[in-house]
Amino acid sequence: MEPLLVIKIGGNIIDDDEKLSSFLQDYAALEGKKILVHGGGKLATRLAGLMGIEQKLIDGRRITNAETLKIVTMVYAGYVNKQIVAKLQSLNCNAMGLCGADGDTILAHKRNHPVIDYGFVGDVDEINTELIRNLLQQNLDLVFAPITHDQQGQLLNTNADTIAQEIAKSLSGFFEVSLIYSFEKPGVLLDAEDDNTVIPAIGPAYYKTLKSKQKIFAGMIPKLDNAFAALNSGVKKVVIGQAEDIRNLVAGNSGTTINND
Amino acid sequence: MEPLLVIKIGGNIIDDDEKLSSFLQDYAALEGKKILVHGGGKLATRLAGLMGIEQKLIDGRRITNAETLKIVTMVYAGYVNKQIVAKLQSLNCNAMGLCGADGDTILAHKRNHPVIDYGFVGDVDEINTELIRNLLQQNLDLVFAPITHDQQGQLLNTNADTIAQEIAKSLSGFFEVSLIYSFEKPGVLLDAEDDNTVIPAIGPAYYKTLKSKQKIFAGMIPKLDNAFAALNSGVKKVVIGQAEDIRNLVAGNSGTTINND
Numbered sequence: 476m477e478p479l480l481v482i483k484i485g486g487n488i489i490d491d492d493e494k495l496s497s498f499l500q501d502y503a504a505l506e507g508k509k510i511l512v513h514g515g516g517k518l519a520t521r522l523a524g525l526m527g528i529e530q531k532l533i534d535g536r537r538i539t540n541a542e543t544l545k546i547v548t549m550v551y552a553g554y555v556n557k558q559i560v561a562k563l564q565s566l567n568c569n570a571m572g573l574c575g576a577d578g579d580t581i582l583a584h585k586r587n588h589p590v591i592d593y594g595f596v597g598d599v600d601e602i603n604t605e606l607i608r609n610l611l612q613q614n615l616d617l618v619f620a621p622i623t624h625d626q627q628g629q630l631l632n633t634n635a636d637t638i639a640q641e642i643a644k645s646l647s648g649f650f651e652v653s654l655i656y657s658f659e660k661p662g663v664l665l666d667a668e669d670d671n672t673v674i675p676a677i678g679p680a681y682y683k684t685l686k687s688k689q690k691i692f693a694g695m696i697p698k699l700d701n702a703f704a705a706l707n708s709g710v711k712k713v714v715i716g717q718a719e720d721i722r723n724l725v726a727g728n729s730g731t732t733i734n735n736d
Numbered sequence: 737m738e739p740l741l742v743i744k745i746g747g748n749i750i751d752d753d754e755k756l757s758s759f760l761q762d763y764a765a766l767e768g769k770k771i772l773v774h775g776g777g778k779l780a781t782r783l784a785g786l787m788g789i790e791q792k793l794i795d796g797r798r799i800t801n802a803e804t805l806k807i808v809t810m811v812y813a814g815y816v817n818k819q820i821v822a823k824l825q826s827l828n829c830n831a832m833g834l835c836g837a838d839g840d841t842i843l844a845h846k847r848n849h850p851v852i853d854y855g856f857v858g859d860v861d862e863i864n865t866e867l868i869r870n871l872l873q874q875n876l877d878l879v880f881a882p883i884t885h886d887q888q889g890q891l892l893n894t895n896a897d898t899i900a901q902e903i904a905k906s907l908s909g910f911f912e913v914s915l916i917y918s919f920e921k922p923g924v925l926l927d928a929e930d931d932n933t934v935i936p937a938i939g940p941a942y943y944k945t946l947k948s949k950q951k952i953f954a955g956m957i958p959k960l961d962n963a964f965a966a967l968n969s970g971v972k973k974v975v976i977g978q979a980e981d982i983r984n985l986v987a988g989n990s991g992t993t994i995n996n997d
Binding site: 522564565566570626 | 786806809811813814815817819821822823825826827831832833834835837838839840870876883885888889891
């Protein structure tokens with residue numbers, strides 16, 4: 476099967492013009508088919524502040540009331556997405572920016588939580604693999620903003636990690652998918668305070684050991700659980716590392732590779 | 737040749753939730769291939785006010801400094817575009833929202849005016865007809881936001897009327913294109929104060945007469961000049977009228993039809 480890279484970049488890169496530029500240069504130079512999923516960054520929070528809309532986070536997830544949804548739609552699907560697309564276009568990379576409503580690429584439903592009302596937050600139901608494959612076949616580099624829809628006319632704010640994972644899983648029947656999560660740290664660390672303690676590879680047995688010895692930083696556990704879930708659904712490999720180092724992450728020379736061996 | 741509708745809706749519809757909803761219902765029900773181009777509406781101006789960014793218009797065109805470009809990108813390519821796409825998706829219309837940077841669909845250059853510095857305003861150079869035809873072939877209903885790019889990484893604010901016209905012209909070699917401009921009035925009026933004086937059809941000779949008798953409202957002249965330019969470039973017909981009446985405009989039962997007869 477043909478390889479496909481699904482790469483998620485986080486807010487810290489998006490908030491830093493220089494880092495973003497440098498990342499996009501490296502990204503544009505990556506060969507083969509690829510999909511970029513971006514998070515939001517601080518512009519949404521700043522804008523909410525200017526507009527006097529109070530922001531509330533629970534477990535790192537933004538509670539999305541109607542006004543906040545408007546802001547994240549503007550910032551994520553508008554400014555951030557188109558900014559990235561225009562930059563990639565200038566780097567000879569035929570990027571096309573989409574949110575999940577576009578072409579019904581990502582269908583979701585409003586989260587129905589027994590205790591917390593997350594507001595207009597979406598949980599993914601289905602990826603339109605037919606259209607995505609079709610667009611990739613036209614040599615388009617897809618850039619997804621973390622906004623989905625429910626097919627009833629409602630846009631929904633959706634976690635970018637989850638979108639990357641769902642896209643990677645659903646395309647794994649058609650491509651040899653590598654899923655790359657970039658974040659602030661150079662990989663999964665043995666000592667959260669020391670960037671020189673990157674664990675190069677984690678398989679299921681080692682993960683169990685690390686967890687039982689409480690060697691894994693709590694914030695990493697959902698990411699790793701998701702990584703193993705992706706592998707169990709057909710994704711070939713998952714790499715966690717720094718966006719600044721994307722070429723090496725793709726080549727498997729840095730970051731932490733999660734595998735099922 | 738297969739028919740194609742290129743429909744431009746203006747800000748007055750976008751600013752009115754009820755009118756927009758009703759328009760989109762009618763739009764979704766229109767048969768055949770179609771492209772929607774939308775303008776901006778007042779949200780951009782409101783947001784600029786909240787953010788303390790002074791807005792300047794010259795001849796009805798927004799002077800687009802860097803901060804204003806950020807706002808129009810957010811509002812036009814983000815909020816307005818995705819809002820329309822999500823609503824159309826709920827109406828069984830497989831909409832996909834794009835700006836001109838996406839897939840390099842609309843290439844433009846920064847306007848170089850001898851006297852006025854319009855800022856980040858783009859004049860269209862080229863429409864990527866190959867990609868647009870390809871997307872239409874996949875039964876996608878394209879929805880364009882009035883933002884283009886220069887292939888050098890710069891997004892540009894671009895007049896929505898112009899985008900509709902350029903798309904219509906460039907696709908006229910492949911489709912039988914009807915270009916429909918919707919605005920506040922029910923058509924071109926003989927008496928600007930009286931909505932019951934719609935001129936049903938205007939050809940080149942009649943247009944000359946109307947202009948020489950100064951019967952055409954000054955604001956309409958660029959629209960009509962553009963309409964004739966579109967006809968001369970292969971567009972089959974141009975209709976000007978009210979978005980609320982889109983079904984009749986498409987059927988040729990209302991509004992003003994500009995023709996070359």
